[in-house]
Amino acid sequence: MDTMLKILLAFAGVLALTIAAVVYMAVSDVGRRPIPETSSDPVVRCDASSFEGAICPDNFYCQYDTCVPVEPVTTCAEGESCRECECDTGLVCYQFRCTAPSRVDWKPLVCEEDERLSKAVATLADKCNKRKKNIDELASAGSCTPADWEMLAMEDAEFDLLLAAFPGRFAVHFPPGRPFLKSDAWPSPVERDHLIRQIQGFRGTLRAAKQIFVIGRASPDGASSTNHSLAVRRMNLLSSLIEAVIYEGMTPTQRDQQRIRIRSFSLPTDRPIQPKTYRATYLLDPGGGARVGPDPLVTWDDASREWFAASLANEALLSATNTGDWQRLNGAVNRVVLVIPIPCLGDEPTRPRQVLQEAAKGVPG
Amino acid sequence: MTTGQTSVFLRLLDVQRIAAAFCALFGLVGIGLSIHLTRLKFQMLYTPCKSAYGGCRVGGLTCDDALGSSWSMVLGMPISVWGAGFYLTITVAAAMVLRRDSFGGTAANLLIALTMFAVLVSAALAGYTAVALPSPCPFCMALYAVAVLALVSAWLAWRPPGGTWLTFRQMAQERLADALDGVFALSLVMVASTGIQALGYHGFRNLVDAQDGCPELAEDLPEATIHAGAGSPRAILALFVDMTCSKCLSEFKRLGSALRDEQFPVPVQLWIYHMPRQACDTSAFPDTWDRKDNDAANNNACLAALAAECMEKLEGRGFLLMDGMFALHGERQASAALFTPERIANRAVELGMNIDPDDPHNPLFRCIDGDKEVLERITAHQKYSDRPGFMPPTVLVYRAEAGALDLRRKPLVANANTSLNTILDYVRTQAEAELQP
Numbered sequence: 001m002d003t004m005l006k007i008l009l010a011f012a013g014v015l016a017l018t019i020a021a022v023v024y025m026a027v028s029d030v031g032r033r034p035i036p037e038t039s040s041d042p043v044v045r046c047d048a049s050s051f052e053g054a055i056c057p058d059n060f061y062c063q064y065d066t067c068v069p070v071e072p073v074t075t076c077a078e079g080e081s082c083r084e085c086e087c088d089t090g091l092v093c094y095q096f097r098c099t100a101p102s103r104v105d106w107k108p109l110v111c112e113e114d115e116r117l118s119k120a121v122a123t124l125a126d127k128c129n130k131r132k133k134n135i136d137e138l139a140s141a142g143s144c145t146p147a148d149w150e151m152l153a154m155e156d157a158e159f160d161l162l163l164a165a166f167p168g169r170f171a172v173h174f175p176p177g178r179p180f181l182k183s184d185a186w187p188s189p190v191e192r193d194h195l196i197r198q199i200q201g202f203r204g205t206l207r208a209a210k211q212i213f214v215i216g217r218a219s220p221d222g223a224s225s226t227n228h229s230l231a232v233r234r235m236n237l238l239s240s241l242i243e244a245v246i247y248e249g250m251t252p253t254q255r256d257q258q259r260i261r262i263r264s265f266s267l268p269t270d271r272p273i274q275p276k277t278y279r280a281t282y283l284l285d286p287g288g289g290a291r292v293g294p295d296p297l298v299t300w301d302d303a304s305r306e307w308f309a310a311s312l313a314n315e316a317l318l319s320a321t322n323t324g325d326w327q328r329l330n331g332a333v334n335r336v337v338l339v340i341p342i343p344c345l346g347d348e349p350t351r352p353r354q355v356l357q358e359a360a361k362g363v364p365g
Numbered sequence: 366m367t368t369g370q371t372s373v374f375l376r377l378l379d380v381q382r383i384a385a386a387f388c389a390l391f392g393l394v395g396i397g398l399s400i401h402l403t404r405l406k407f408q409m410l411y412t413p414c415k416s417a418y419g420g421c422r423v424g425g426l427t428c429d430d431a432l433g434s435s436w437s438m439v440l441g442m443p444i445s446v447w448g449a450g451f452y453l454t455i456t457v458a459a460a461m462v463l464r465r466d467s468f469g470g471t472a473a474n475l476l477i478a479l480t481m482f483a484v485l486v487s488a489a490l491a492g493y494t495a496v497a498l499p500s501p502c503p504f505c506m507a508l509y510a511v512a513v514l515a516l517v518s519a520w521l522a523w524r525p526p527g528g529t530w531l532t533f534r535q536m537a538q539e540r541l542a543d544a545l546d547g548v549f550a551l552s553l554v555m556v557a558s559t560g561i562q563a564l565g566y567h568g569f570r571n572l573v574d575a576q577d578g579c580p581e582l583a584e585d586l587p588e589a590t591i592h593a594g595a596g597s598p599r600a601i602l603a604l605f606v607d608m609t610c611s612k613c614l615s616e617f618k619r620l621g622s623a624l625r626d627e628q629f630p631v632p633v634q635l636w637i638y639h640m641p642r643q644a645c646d647t648s649a650f651p652d653t654w655d656r657k658d659n660d661a662a663n664n665n666a667c668l669a670a671l672a673a674e675c676m677e678k679l680e681g682r683g684f685l686l687m688d689g690m691f692a693l694h695g696e697r698q699a700s701a702a703l704f705t706p707e708r709i710a711n712r713a714v715e716l717g718m719n720i721d722p723d724d725p726h727n728p729l730f731r732c733i734d735g736d737k738e739v740l741e742r743i744t745a746h747q748k749y750s751d752r753p754g755f756m757p758p759t760v761l762v763y764r765a766e767a768g769a770l771d772l773r774r775k776p777l778v779a780n781a782n783t784s785l786n787t788i789l790d791y792v793r794t795q796a797e798a799e800l801q802p
Contacts, residue, residue: 146659184651192652214659233653240644240652243662251734252668253706253725261663261702 043067094349106351108208110167111344116286120165125346127152140347142211142261149213150265160273163213164281168205168341170296171282172238173308176219176335178300179233181226187237191300199245201294202341206246209260209341214239216266217273217338219331224269231266231337238337239264272334275311275326276318282338283312308332381473381528384521385462388476391515392456395483398508399449403566405504406432406443411570413782415578423503431502436493442563444490448508450559455479455515457554461547462522468550469543473523474536475551480519483512575787579778580753582761586638586770587745591673591683594624595632598765599796602788603776605638605750607757608669609661609703612781614691616758619785621688630789631796634765637673637687639743640750640757641666649744656751664703667743672709674739675732676718685716706730756780762791764798774798 044060044067047053056067076085076098087098094104111118121141128144131152144152153159163169172195179186187195199206206212216231239262247255273281285291297312299305311317311329320326408416409432421428431437437444458476461467468475487509494501524530536544586603604620606613620635622628642658644650645667650657658666669690677683689712690704697703710722713729720727732739750759760783761776777791 179653184653187652233655236655236657237653239659239662240647240654240657244647244652252671253730253734256665256668256702256704257706259663259665259702259705262659263663264659 092349095347105210105348107348108343111348112350114165114167116165117167117343120162121342121344121346123162124342127156140345141342142345142347144263146263146265149263150267153215153265153267154271160277160281163215163338163340164286166340166342168202168209168293168343169282170199170202170294170298170339171278172199172234172298172337172339173300173304173332174230174234174335174337175300175304176331177230179230179237181229181233187300192241194301195241195298196245198294198298199241202339203245203248205293205341205343206242206260209343210345211261211263211342212242213338213340213342214242214262214264215338215340216264217334217336218266218269219335220269220272221331227269228266230335234335234337235264235266238339242339269334272330274321275329275333278333278336279312279318381522381525382463384518384525385459385473385476388480388515388518388522389456389459389463391511391518392452392459395452395508395511395515396449396456398504398511399445399452402428402432402445402502402504402508403443403449403562406437406445407566407569409433409782410784411575412573412577413575413780413787414580414778416782421502421504426503426506427500428502428504430498430500431494431505434493434498436490442559442566446562446566447559449562450555451479451483452511453558454551454555455483455519458547458551459519459522468547469540470531471536471540471544471547473519474531474533474544475547476519477516477523479551480512480516484516487512575779575783576777580755580759582753582776582778584749585772586761587749588742589636589638589746590742591637591677591687592634593621593637593684594634597632597768598634599631600629600633600792601636601763601765601770602633602792603636603638603761603763603770605640605746605755605757605759605761607639607641607658607661607666608673608687608690609641609664609666610757611694613758614694616760616781617687617691620760620788623785623789628785628789630793633792634768635684637684638746638750639670639674640747640755640759641670641743642757643667645670645747646740646744649748665705668706668709668733669704670743671733671739672704672713672729674743675729675736676713676716678736678739679728679732680716680718682716682718686713689713689716706733760788762788762795764795 044056045065046056046062046067048062048064054062056062059070060067061070062068074085075088076082076091077088078091078098078100080098081096082093082098083096087093090100091098092101092104093099111121124141128141128148131144131148156162214235216235218227218231242262246260280288283291283296297305297308299308311325311332317323317325317329405416405421405428439447455476458472458479461472462476464472490505491501491509494505531540589603602620604616606617608614624633624635642656642661643666644654644657669687672690673683673687675683676686686709690709693703693708693712707722710720710727710729713720714722718729720729724730758781760779762779763776764771764774774795777795779788779791
């Protein structure tokens with residue numbers, strides 16, 4: 001017989017044996033877990049249709065007419081993944097990990113109660129989610145970089161309107177050409193204190209924020225590169241002042257354990273914000289009324305504050321877009337850094353409602 | 366317009382020649398982009414201090430990953446050199462189509478074959494970029510687009526609507542000699558253009574100094590306490606890092622591995638200097654400090670620097686803690702700080718430090734919160750790196766004398782763009798330098 005034919009026959013034999021082994025394993029009981037011997041345990045009967053009849057011995061429950069053992073539930077300890085198991089009693093599944101409730105970052109109440117804010121957060125989270133690469137992350141407004149936000153803000157003409165939903169937003173204005181690009185002479189200690197005092201009014205909102213947008217704008221006139229540098233310097237200054245306010249009195253470890261992320265980005269000067277839009281978006285409530293709480297108009301001294309307040313309250317001036325006064329106001333309004341404290345990111349779980357508290361609300365008296 | 370009218374119109378329009386002209390134009394664009402990429406790669410390799418980090422930056426895209434990848438060099442030359450040669454060949458082939466009946470009328474066939482090859486190579490590179498590289502390179506992507514456009518125009522030049530064309534089968538049967546003539550001529554163009562570029566590329570290497578554009582150092586280095594390496598070094602590498610920066614992680618790993626694997630030609634020590642882009646002592650820097658980076662601050666760059674210095678002070682294991690903290694980059698969560706007191710304390714415990722991470726007054730936290738000496742040292746490092754404008758990471762290669770810096774000789778400066786071979790050369794140069802009496 002030809003050698004090649006012998007080799008082929010040998011291969012065919014091995015193949016046939018392998019197939020036979022696979023078929024045998026598939027149809028036989030080999031490898032199956034043996035069924036535990038239960039014949040020694042007497043079958044306990046029950047009747048699930050009545051309360052009395054449904055009672056079974058400990059660790060058994062009534063299934064139709066038979067008491068069957070309660071199968072142990074696989075639970076996971078703190079820190080373990082809860083994608084495929086339940087968390088131990090007292091733990092909650094948070095960001096795919098079993099976590100003690102005290103360590104869970106629950107959704108702040110304001111984000112639950114304020115529908116407009118809740119929608120804005122969901123929109124931000126959705127926008128951010130579309131730019132993310134990691135599909136394992138939860139939809140959150142906290143995972144985008146400042147560069148992402150800058151792109152999102154530039155792509156979306158309605159971005160300002162979206163930010164108008166965030167309570168506690170404020171706007172810090174700067175004089176022309178300040179801070180200097182090549183010197184640290186501005187702000188003077190007096191001006192710095194003035195700015196700090198006004199920002200301190202927002203300390204509660206800032207401290208409660210999960211992240212803070214610091215958005216730089218610059219006056220539309222002048223060289224765009226200079227304007228950009230000015231915007232960056234203003235953002236740097238303001239993020240330093242915000243940190244000084246938020247972390248006042250804290251040690252470095254206290255500060256860094258609860259650091260609030262500041263995302264600063266600038267918007268191009270070829271898309272300035274109009275004074276009328278600016279007032280409606282940042283200074284007034286979404287409904288059009290005055291805002292409750294500290295004045296969102298922050299400036300470097302009292303005189304400038306009064307000028308801004310008076311100019312922005314002047315309806316005639318806001319509409320006279322071809323006048324020199326309007327141009328001056330437009331430049332001043334855009335020499336601004338907008339500060340938007342974001343109180344929630346969209347991925348926080350809702351705190352479980354206390355049933356008793358809910359019930360108590362319904363009890364008269 | 367009827368079908369007949371359309372075909373007359375197309376014939377009058379001479380689609381073939383217009384398409385060939387466009388193809389030549391795309392070829393020229395490809396040459397320009399390739400030469401630009403070669404220039405960036407040359408700067409990265411031979412004048413790293415002149416090269417911007419990221420190689421180039423267009424929006425959020427950088428060339429750094431593409432130019433630094435193993436696929437960026439083919440046979441000892443940047444792939445863009447081969448690209449420029451190839452696009453020149455395409456341009457010449459397109460020009461030949463413009464001249465009627467070049468290579469016996471086979472020029473259009475050769476052009477379509479060349480552009481198809483360009484698209485195939487571009488597709489392979491684009492696939493590699495998508496799978497293996499964190500960031501695509503904008504100029505490379507522009508080149509891929511150029512290849513596709515060149516293919517479309519070459520297709521129109523080969524099979525003009527309403528015109529006749531020569532199939533490849535016909536070419537092989539009837540005009541093989543002409544086609545081979547064309548292949549030979551175009552190969553000559555490719556070989557000559559690549560050869561000239563290769564000569565220029567390697568020739569320029571001898572005309573530049575790797576120290577070109579590196580920052581001038583004005584004063585003596587401040588004190589550093591975290592040292593690693595040989596007991597009696599002949600060279601000292603001062604590594605300036607911000608622990609939140611990913612390039613610093615790569616540099617720390619690269620130099621640490623070289624040290625561990627004894628890749629340096631002489632015994633060396635690595636000294637750690639901190640340059641967190643965040644004011645650790647806010648009273649020492651103005652509020653408008655330009656070097657501040659919100660990403661570094663959001664990830665607690667100062668905390669990491671303070672922890673490393675404190676670990677060195679308390680346990681003599683600052684370098685090890687840095688290694689452990691850099692490892693946290695692998696567990697980065699987008700919405701949480703990279704370094705927190707808790708995460709750092711846990712790392713310290715893993716290294717055998719006997720502290721309770723949950724105790725806010727443990728020795729490590731007490732040092733971080735209140736040790737003025739440590740804070741002043743980090744501030745001195747920051748100020749030293751601030752004036753010449755170091756980018757993290759920066760490496761200063763010093764000559765060493767009796768285990769200390771030999772300040773009589775200027776250090777050589779390297780950064781993340783500098784290749785390890787160049788750093789090894791710097792170490793050898795410094796160690797073997799003859800000092801003037």
